[in-house]
Amino acid sequence: SKPSLGSKKQNKPIREIARTLGVAKTTVWNILKKKERTGELSNTKRPGRPWKTTVVDDRRILSLVKKTPFTTVGQIKNTLQEVGVCVSKSTIKRRLHQSEYRGFTTRCKPLVSLKNRKARLEFAKQHLTKPSQFWNMILWTDETKINLYQSDGKRRLWIRKGTAHDPKHTTSSVKHGGGGVMAWACMAANGTGSLVFIDDVTADKSSRMNSEVFRAILSAHIQPNAAEL
Template identity: 35%
Template sequence: MSEHKPNIKSKELSVDLRDRIVLRHKSGEGYRKISAALNVPMSTMASIIHKWKKFETTRTLPRAGRPSKLSDQGRRAVTKNPMVTMSELQRSSVERGEPFRRTTISAAIHQSGLYGRVARRKPLLSKRHMAARLEFAKRHLKDSQTMRKKILWSDETKIELLGVNARRHVWRKPGTAHHQANTIPTVKHGGGSIMLWGCCSAAGTGRLVRIKGKMTAAMYRDILDENLLQSALDLRLGRRFIFQQDNDPKHTAKISKEWLQDNSVNVLEWPRFESD
């Protein structure tokens, strides 16, 4: 005979028990196993996990209705500075003479549809760069799939070995990860790194080359000579493939252009998107 479980509502569960439910769920345990182990009805447990996924808290949220004063203050603070930390928000509430717990502040901000997320990193762009990107996208909006599949994309990149790569958190609404205010600008320089050149197409990746020392136009031409045509061949792009490179001075140098012309490589025009 199956054991009868009491009809426990989620609001009646202790914070500790709710946290244990979420912890077991995060460790990969199934609903039935958690329900049996903690003697909590499946429906109650599902409700707690759903709330945790949506609001990132197991605490009781403020009731629906007129937004609280704290919610208004939190919304104004994070709208003005999306990267304000929870510690700063809590300290601000203490300075106003209205000290609130971190969970209370978090729940109030969630009421406004804002959630703490790790800020994405994006290249630092000026308005001129943004306009150039938009114009380029519009110009190629109607390019056929066949044409796009023939493009061999290339670039150099630095892999940081030493340096500051600390994550920053940001308060934002779902779907706004790439809004400028919610991202961390990045630039293409730094110390303690190795430089790589690589290429890829819709069919896959081409050759990857480590660049030793400071790259010159002559080194770039040699990289093309030793790797570009072979990569296109390996990816079965055919002789009439389209080569993409940015406007780095080494790419647009006379010897680089001459090599591309001598080998009849069709180069995709490329506006200056960002500082190199």
């Protein structure tokens, strides 16, 4: 803007000033008119409430969620208070949203060793081109833990869109933990099969799954379900 004023004092036309500065003619015109009207070129103060955080505060908020995505807004607020910054939880949320961070529930992935991950990937590659007739002959079985009162390992975290499956942003599920009911089920291409609760199989009526219980379930349910499905 200063070069434009200097150029105008030299009686240069607006078109030439705009071409020299690489801006539109209307930009130069508006700057000159503002100078004539107000006597200054600085931006006028914007209306509304003043920003409650500084640039340093905003960076500190982002640094906290980058370092620990599972941190809560309440924890961020307490951390800021320790350094003398008092802001509300809603202000912290706004700063995170303005930086494209959103609160998500963690993706829960099975706790699988690296060795078994490689084996599963190799199995998937070998069966990638199998025809549908092959898969129609498969009986799928699995067991899962059903929690009665609360989530098993799911947590909230702050992340940017598209990063939900980053290993840092997931939690691991444990198949045979306590605190719920274990169930076994099977299915095929044309429907679902039996649903078995583990405590109906174990001698002590517990939900603990082990190799002996697993073999007992397979012996009792695989053939009948395979014949029916």
